[in-house]
Amino acid sequence: MQVQSYAAQSAKASLRPYKFDLPPLGPDEVDVNVTHCGICHTDVACVDNEWGMSVYPVVPGHEIVGTVSAVGSNVKRLAVGTRVGVGALCGSCMECEWCEGGKQQVCAQVVGTVMGEHKGGFATAVRVNNWRFAYPLPDGIASEHAGPLMCAGTTVFTPLLRYGVKPTDRVAVVGVGGLGHLAIQFLAKWGCEVTAISSSHSKDEQARGFGASHVIASSNPEELAAAARSFDFILSTVSADLPWDAYMAALRPGGKLCICGIPDKAIAVSPWSVIAGEKSIVGGQPGSIDETTAMLNFAALHGVKPLIETFPMSEANAALDHTRQGKARFRAVLVA
Numbered sequence: 506m507q508v509q510s511y512a513a514q515s516a517k518a519s520l521r522p523y524k525f526d527l528p529p530l531g532p533d534e535v536d537v538n539v540t541h542c543g544i545c546h547t548d549v550a551c552v553d554n555e556w557g558m559s560v561y562p563v564v565p566g567h568e569i570v571g572t573v574s575a576v577g578s579n580v581k582r583l584a585v586g587t588r589v590g591v592g593a594l595c596g597s598c599m600e601c602e603w604c605e606g607g608k609q610q611v612c613a614q615v616v617g618t619v620m621g622e623h624k625g626g627f628a629t630a631v632r633v634n635n636w637r638f639a640y641p642l643p644d645g646i647a648s649e650h651a652g653p654l655m656c657a658g659t660t661v662f663t664p665l666l667r668y669g670v671k672p673t674d675r676v677a678v679v680g681v682g683g684l685g686h687l688a689i690q691f692l693a694k695w696g697c698e699v700t701a702i703s704s705s706h707s708k709d710e711q712a713r714g715f716g717a718s719h720v721i722a723s724s725n726p727e728e729l730a731a732a733a734r735s736f737d738f739i740l741s742t743v744s745a746d747l748p749w750d751a752y753m754a755a756l757r758p759g760g761k762l763c764i765c766g767i768p769d770k771a772i773a774v775s776p777w778s779v780i781a782g783e784k785s786i787v788g789g790q791p792g793s794i795d796e797t798t799a800m801l802n803f804a805a806l807h808g809v810k811p812l813i814e815t816f817p818m819s820e821a822n823a824a825l826d827h828t829r830q831g832k833a834r835f836r837a838v839l840v841a
């Protein structure tokens with residue numbers, strides 16, 4: 506099958522129309538005709554080779570929504586026409602101890618949708634290496650909203666499961682952007698008392714609309730200092746290098762700082778920040794198959810959805826630039 510896509514041929518190049526042929530469908534594979542694709546900062550990072558791992562041509566897009574157009578002979582539960590979402594991961598070995606234990610995201614052979622030679626969703630179609638990574642979408646989630654849930658949503662929801670966040674916990678979300686505005690919604694619906702921490706007070710009203718009970722502007726260091734020993738869990742969604750010891754001080758004893766955004770520099774903290782209050786620093790990344798399914802069901806049940814700006818697929822460059830410049834309020838979504 507021939508796919509028409511938008512691809513970058515080198516680092517930081519503009520996206521150009523690019524046609525390629527998919528090989529014959531393997532037994533565990535499915536093809537998905539793309540109807541919508543959200544844009545994540547990782548797409549910008551892959552196009553721009555920020556992490557030195559890009560293999561060109563890069564076809565970005567890993568917040569994919571579409572309908573199944575072909576299924577391999579081993580495929581279960583999916584049929585031609587099923588509406589599905591596909592996120593940052595689209596395959597794993599399914600036989601190592603991690604895959605068998607339900608942690609496919611840490612499999613050594615995990616396939617990233619926009620990593621290596623795999624081509625993403627800025628395209629007419631995408632190949633999913635293992636059908637289990639194409640998730641049937643609950644009826645309650647609109648197609649234009651489902652894409653951002655597939656990467657941003659699972660990235661911020663999975664830590665609630667993995668690190669045992671409880672409804673009685675007091676939590677903070679750092680950054681009110683693509684990830685943060687979903688994190689505030691998930692945590693508020695989870696039952697937590699949520700504080701949004703943003704660089705200024707300019708997004709206070711929106712943060713409260715997403716479910717935050719309190720807001721802190723990090724540009725006023727005294728506001729963060731006043732929150733010392735306040736939070737059981739802090740989920741950071743920003744790529745800025747923050748004064749990490751000040752955030753560790755805002756944790757209650759036993760609290761966790763969860764890093765979901767990717768700062769440029771090493772995260773340096775004083776040893777006392779982890780020793781004195783028995784605190785820890787943990788990471789958040791898109792979840793397993795079970796965790797992602799749970800996220801979709803939770804989002805449908807509680808009406809968690811991204812605030813989006815839509816662009817036609819033909820304006821993929823403008824939409825990617827919009828995200829590159831941090832202008833998306835709060836997620837850009839391409840519509841085929």
Ligand SMILES: [Zn+2]
Binds near residue numbers: 545546547548567593
């Ligand atoms: Zn992503």
Ligand SMILES: [Zn+2]
Binds near residue numbers: 600603604609
């Ligand atoms: Zn595996």
